[in-house]
Amino acid sequence: MSRINNTNPPGRGKELTSTALNQxxxxxxxxxxxxxxxxxxxGLDQPSFDLDANDGKSGIxxxxxxxxxxxxxxxxxxxTEQEPPFISSTVIHTWNFLQIYATNxxxxxxxxxxxxxxxxxxxxxxxxxxxxxxxxxxxEWQLSSGGAWTPxxxxxxxxxxxxxxxxxxxxxxxxxxxxxxxxxTFVSQVYIHRHSATTDYDTQPARTxxxxxxxxxDQNYVIYGLRLMCRGxxxxxxxxxxxxxxxxxxxxxxxxxxxxxxxxxxxxxxxAYMIMEEQ
Amino acid sequence: xxxxFPKVWTAEQLxxxxxxxNLDAMQDKQNKLSGSDFDLANKWIDTHHIMQGRYSSTENxxxxxxxxxxxxxxxxxxNNLSYCSRWISEGTGGNSRKVYIxxxxxxxxxxxxxxxxxxxxxxxxxxxxxxxxTGLTTxxxxxxxxxxxxxxxxxxxxxxxxxxxxxxxxxGTRVTNGFILKDISSQVLQxxxxxxxxxxxxxxxxxxxxxxxxxxYM
Numbered sequence: 001m002s003r004i005n006n007t008n009p010p011g012r013g014k015e016l017t018s019t020a021l022n023q024x025x026x027x028x029x030x031x032x033x034x035x036x037x038x039x040x041x042x043g044l045d046q047p048s049f050d051l052d053a054n055d056g057k058s059g060i061x062x063x064x065x066x067x068x069x070x071x072x073x074x075x076x077x078x079x080t081e082q083e084p085p086f087i088s089s090t091v092i093h094t095w096n097f098l099q100i101y102a103t104n105x106x107x108x109x110x111x112x113x114x115x116x117x118x119x120x121x122x123x124x125x126x127x128x129x130x131x132x133x134x135x136x137x138x139x140e141w142q143l144s145s146g147g148a149w150t151p152x153x154x155x156x157x158x159x160x161x162x163x164x165x166x167x168x169x170x171x172x173x174x175x176x177x178x179x180x181x182x183x184x185t186f187v188s189q190v191y192i193h194r195h196s197a198t199t200d201y202d203t204q205p206a207r208t209x210x211x212x213x214x215x216x217x218d219q220n221y222v223i224y225g226l227r228l229m230c231r232g233x234x235x236x237x238x239x240x241x242x243x244x245x246x247x248x249x250x251x252x253x254x255x256x257x258x259x260x261x262x263x264x265x266x267x268x269x270x271x272a273y274m275i276m277e278e279q
Numbered sequence: 280x281x282x283x284f285p286k287v288w289t290a291e292q293l294x295x296x297x298x299x300x301n302l303d304a305m306q307d308k309q310n311k312l313s314g315s316d317f318d319l320a321n322k323w324i325d326t327h328h329i330m331q332g333r334y335s336s337t338e339n340x341x342x343x344x345x346x347x348x349x350x351x352x353x354x355x356x357x358n359n360l361s362y363c364s365r366w367i368s369e370g371t372g373g374n375s376r377k378v379y380i381x382x383x384x385x386x387x388x389x390x391x392x393x394x395x396x397x398x399x400x401x402x403x404x405x406x407x408x409x410x411x412x413t414g415l416t417t418x419x420x421x422x423x424x425x426x427x428x429x430x431x432x433x434x435x436x437x438x439x440x441x442x443x444x445x446x447x448x449x450x451g452t453r454v455t456n457g458f459i460l461k462d463i464s465s466q467v468l469q470x471x472x473x474x475x476x477x478x479x480x481x482x483x484x485x486x487x488x489x490x491x492x493x494x495x496y497m
Contacts, residue, residue, distance in 0.1 A: 018288035025301050029281035035318035036328075045330045046344055046390055049497050055462035056394035056495035061345055065394050065495075067460045069431045110398070110458045112432045193449060202450050205413075205437035210400075210456035270432045272460040274396065 004031045061279065063105060067272035068095040068226075076135070078233045078262035082171055082255045089157060089231035092137065093269040096225040103220050106276045109139060109152075109183070109213045111228055113269035116206040117189050120261040125235055125254040128199045131192045135232035135264045136251070139183035139213050142225040149227060153215055154182035158231060162250055164243055175234060175252030177242065185211035189233060189262055206267075216278065226271055233262060282308045338385050340492070347387050350491030361485045363416050363476030377419060377475040383490050384421070384473025390466055391496045397472050398458035401488035406447040407439040408481025414438040416478040420459045423471050432457065438480040 006027055010020045051058035057065055070093040079087040092113070101107055117135070126133050136158055140149045151157050156176035163173040187209050191202040231253070239250040256262050284304050286297040308316075332343035340349025353359055361381045369375045383399065397420055405416060418434040439451025463470075472492055476483070 016293065018290060018293075021288055021293070025282075025284050025305075028305055032281045033316055033318040034312070035321065036323040044324060044328050044344070046496065049344060050391065051497055052392055054392050054464045056346065056392060056497060057462075058497040060497040062394055062495040062497065065396070065460055065462075071431075110460075112434075112457050114432055114435065191450075195445060195449070200445075205440075206435050207437075207453065208432060208434045208455055208457060210458070268432050272396075272458065274394075274460070 003037050004028055059277070061277055063275040063277060064099055065272070065274040066097065066099075067270065068093075068097075070095075070269045071267075073265060073267045075263055075265045076230050076232070077258075078256045078260075079231065079253055080255050080258050084159070084174065086159060086174070086253055087231070089159075089229045091227055092230050092266045093228040093271060094225065095227060095271055096142070097223070099223045099273075099275065101217050101221040101223050101275055103217050104278050105217050106278055107213075107215050107217065107273060108276070109226065109271065109273045110211070111137075111139065111185070111269065111271045112208055112210045113137065113185075113228070114206060114267035115187055115209050115264055116267075117187065117203060117262070117264045119189070119203060119263070120259065122190060122201045123257050123260050125233065125256055126190060126192070126201070126260075128192060128194075130235060131190075132236045133189045133233050133254075134186040134236075134251075135189065135230055136181070136234055137185040137187065137209060137211065137228055137230045137266075138181075139211070140227050140229055141223055142227075143221060143223065145224050147224070149225075151180075151229075152183050152213055153218075154180060155184065155213070156180035157229065158234060158251065158253055162242055162244075162252065163239055166241075173239075173252045175250055177239065177245065178249040178251070181251065182215075183211065183213035185209045186234075187264060189264075226273065228269060228271065230264065230266060232264065335387075338387060340385060340387055342387070344496070346393065346496045347389075347492065347494040349385065349387075350489060351382065351385065352487075352489035353382055353485075354487055358487075363478045363483045363485065364481055365414065365479050366481070368476060368478045375477050375479060377421070377477045379421065380418075380474045380476050380485060383488060384471055385490065385492050386469055386471045387492075387494070388466075388468045389463055389470045389494065392464045393462075394495045395461045395463055395472070396458065396493045396495075397461075397490070398456075399474060399488060399490040400454065400456040401474070402486045403436045403453045403455065403483055404447050404486055405436055405438040405451050405453065405480050405483040407441055407443055407451065409441075410481060411441060412479070413441045414478065414480030414483075416476055416480055416483040418455050418457070419475050419477070420457065421471070421473050421475040422459070422461065423467065436480075436483055438483070 076090045234251040240247045416436040434455040
């Protein structure tokens with residue numbers, strides 16, 4: 001401990017001895033090395049942590065944070081194929097940067113985008129009983145400079161073979177199980193409801209989509225970029241006979257008629273991320 | 280490391296210069312400490328040494344050494360509603376202006392340079408008002424001023440289509456959901472963050488919502 005304790009100082013009116021005098025000085029050295037006593041317990045407040053002059057990214061809790069804006073507009077048409085090759089997914093926002101993302105750190109990614117769906121008409125796969133027809137917007141990352149983009153962990157590009165047909169002449173089912181949709185925003189194509197004995201198909205007006213993905217790094221990563229992808233249309237179903245794993249709620253990629261012209265237009269989009277230390 | 284005292288007494292006469300010399304040695308040491316004078320092998324502090332956070336019941340936030348964190352929400356029809364309509368956001372000549380949406384703002388002191396993350400969700404009902412148009416309410420995050428907006432994506436709440444025969448629940452109910460990330464490099468007392476609206480609708484009632492703020496100092 002770093003406090004100086006004089007255990008037997010020479011007393012007033014007493015005989016001064018060399019032993020007592022030496023002890024006073026020796027006790028000074030007993031206080032080394034300096035430690036917590038010198039800053040006093042309960043003495044740490046905001047000034048003690050004045051670590052960064054510009055922001056809150058000191059690395060103690062928040063390691064890094066940044067954002068990116070894209071003001072371009074892009075229209076995406078629905079897939080029309082029953083089997084692979086399907087119409088490719090579309091990049092709606094690419095953001096390149098360099099960021100170390102170390103084991104056990106927590107990454108939080110958020111995105112938001114203006115969007116509007118449209119259609120010439122409503123036919124297959126949309127009918128009076130099929131409400132959950134959506135466009136997925138999902139997150140991918142790039143883990144080497146100029147390298148391949150892949151969906152982030154726990155995310156699919158909605159082109160996994162999730163059920164092999166047992167019916168001769170039938171079609172295999174491609175899509176994603178719901179446990180691979182952690183970084184997905186689903187945008188509905190249409191709301192279907194009954195009104196005065198007729199079926200109404202409500203196409204929503206322009207609106208804003210929002211999504212997030214939170215992940216604790218299982219290894220060291222170097223992130224070279226994030227991007228948002230989109231494709232469609234998807235329908236949800238319960239996959240009672242998946243190729244991999246247990247039965248699970250899933251989404252599958254469906255074909256639609258080109259004449260129906262299901263389209264989603266993505267306007268301005270915005271991505272932000274934060275990397276935090278686990279506390 | 281310790282102080283090197285120049286004088287260690289045995290049995291000789293005590294004089295002032297020797298005492299002075301030892302005291303000077305202490306002062307010299309105090310003026311020039313080196314790494315070995317510090318206990319580097321052990322942690323000096325633990326979390327219990329850090330000033331305890333304070334909870335503000337008014338704003339529902341906690342104020343900590345590490346930052347300010349908190350939020351507020353509004354739950355149902357039976358709680359407070361708030362409104363955004365052309366009646367309150369249109370100025371003279373039909374020019375609409377941004378107005379704060381009540382109960383969505385948080386005011387707190389930013390004591391140090393920080394990184395701020397704010398996000399919200401809100402459920403809106405915008406019933407047709409029979410004026411012959413389908414109006415629009417636009418939400419923005421407000422950063423310490425209703426005129427300075429943050430976030431670069433418009434959050435759109437379209438009015439129920441003009442002429443619709445449905446209940447507002449069917450085609451006039453919308454959801455917005457957004458966020459802001461921002462660095463602030465200096466102290467700002469009474470900083471306000473929240474939502475503003477700008478509307479050309481006759482009625483856009485905000486039914487339920489939540490807002491949260493995370494202000495990181497470190």
